[in-house]
Amino acid sequence: MKMREVFALNRRAALAALAVLALSVAPISATAQTGLAADPLPSWNDGPAKNAIIDLVKLTTDSASPDFVAPEARIATFDQDGTTWVEQPVYTQVVYCLERVPAVVEARPELRDVEPFRTVLSGDREAIAKLSLKDLEAIAMATLSGMDVDAFRADVVKWIGTAKHPRWDRLYTDLTYQPMLEVMRYLRANGYKTYIVTGGGQDFVRAYAQRVYGIPPDQVVGSVGGVKYGYDKDGKPILTKEPKLLLNDNNAGKPEAIHMEIGARPIIAFGNSTGDRQMLEYTTAGSGARLGLLVLHDDAAREYAYGPAQGLPESWVGPFTQELYDEAAKQGWIVIRMKTDWKKIFAFE
């Protein structure tokens, strides 16, 4: 599937590099919970995944159920890239970082002739695709730090309001999965608090999460970069983003970040890659009814196909490995098959 467009990255490691962040003094709009029909998940086909989600909600919200969970403990966590929106051919935040390079070089001209900035500025797509993980880390650090958190947020809001995905020529935020938005609304309508738990930068995702997912800034957990409190030339307090990774919200970092920022074990968790394994483990090891789910990308026609047994070239370090697939079976995690479980993938279809 347009594999030439795929950056040759180890995607888990790449995400880790993209974690330096910004403040959201977000003008946050009300969570839309209207329009729920009798079927709370209309974009889902009947099947084991849809049934498992509905059963869990019933079990945990019926006060007569032995698995009843008090409303305050109803925690649902969602990975983002590949779980709630498209992550192919490259993470949206990587695109943002690459597109920010000219502005960074304008402010810091000494970077113009330094790699990897020179390559990015050249516009040579083949060369850019070959950038190493270390190069991408350098780009992430340079493009995601040095500014006031409010300025960063404003820049992301502006960028994400116009940047488009090359395949669909649509805003990245239009490429959220309609079935997952329905699950979020369904869970919230049943007293669950929904959280994004992403390897992406926390401040990046916070800039649009309320609008796109109905999730406020404090319910976005991501990779966390340092911020430094200080004062601008007029003595006004500012928080400046530092090129320092405090928390890598991938793999074991996910349950660690959940503990740090949420402080309670999820009842239900959604992921799509090896980076989500520990979050699902931690979730489903809790007492009472728990559920872990993994989105399998097996629909090249409507989206992409890169899960196990998709016959992909080895150069693509797949996020959903055969090992993870086997682990899901062993642990009782539900595999969501896009091709058969999702009637509709995008709202615009």
Place this chain on the structure above:
Amino acid sequence: MKMREVFALNRRAALAALAVLALSVAPISATAQTGLAADPLPSWNDGPAKNAIIDLVKLTTDSASPDFVAPEARIATFDQDGTTWVEQPVYTQVVYCLERVPAVVEARPELRDVEPFRTVLSGDREAIAKLSLKDLEAIAMATLSGMDVDAFRADVVKWIGTAKHPRWDRLYTDLTYQPMLEVMRYLRANGYKTYIVTGGGQDFVRAYAQRVYGIPPDQVVGSVGGVKYGYDKDGKPILTKEPKLLLNDNNAGKPEAIHMEIGARPIIAFGNSTGDRQMLEYTTAGSGARLGLLVLHDDAAREYAYGPAQGLPESWVGPFTQELYDEAAKQGWIVIRMKTDWKKIFAFE
């Protein structure tokens, strides 16, 4: 005021030492919002503090007001020690750490004859009161780490359910300030999200915040210790508390932690010490109506008196300095005077 009971600590630094934490899979109860009389703040005397709080709420919740704030952006932050409960003669968490020393030494007998553990075990009150900051840090690290986060939480829940304050012979949790509990309920009834932002350990406070303040774990921001994801001997996932301080939630650390865990600038913030100065600065530097308030302890008869101009000995490094008092006047922060602003301090009065 029983100054001999006061530990000779630099209290800000001491709090910094007390930051290694635990998970709350809290059985969290519903927030009590009942019992609001026509006067939303019945334990407050009429005066500038009460008026300022009520005016801010009106300004930010009236949709016709130019200072209207969308419900999702209504963020209120409260320091804990000395702001929402008694911090004299010594922080509750310091008492917890000292009382945990015997259990730690039982598990690690090699500490028995090592300072400062030997002094704590001796029970010699004079000697304990003279422990240095470094000693207290060592005690905090030893007593707040090494265990599973669930086990830590259970231990705090058990301890806080029985430990009593020597002056009143009442549970520490009974020594929360009734006027501040009323403010929290009043703000929540007006669509505000209330957060604890404490220099104390995040996991410690999370263990009782829902019950005591009606504040869920994810709305408790505190000093953050590392946790490590791993597996117990049966292969069950566990998060273990590490003797490592990730975030010192004091001074500049407060706005930094607010950014990290909340992601939005507060509309209103309450503190009582120099450790809260930056949180108030950051809050009140925001656009639109904002409010910063500082609790002044000037009531030796009903609680304690240790603010500016209380004639305290120099050995007490006061948390509310003359400099902070002057800064409050300059910045327009409201000083809450316990003696005159609070009709009632504790619910049991």
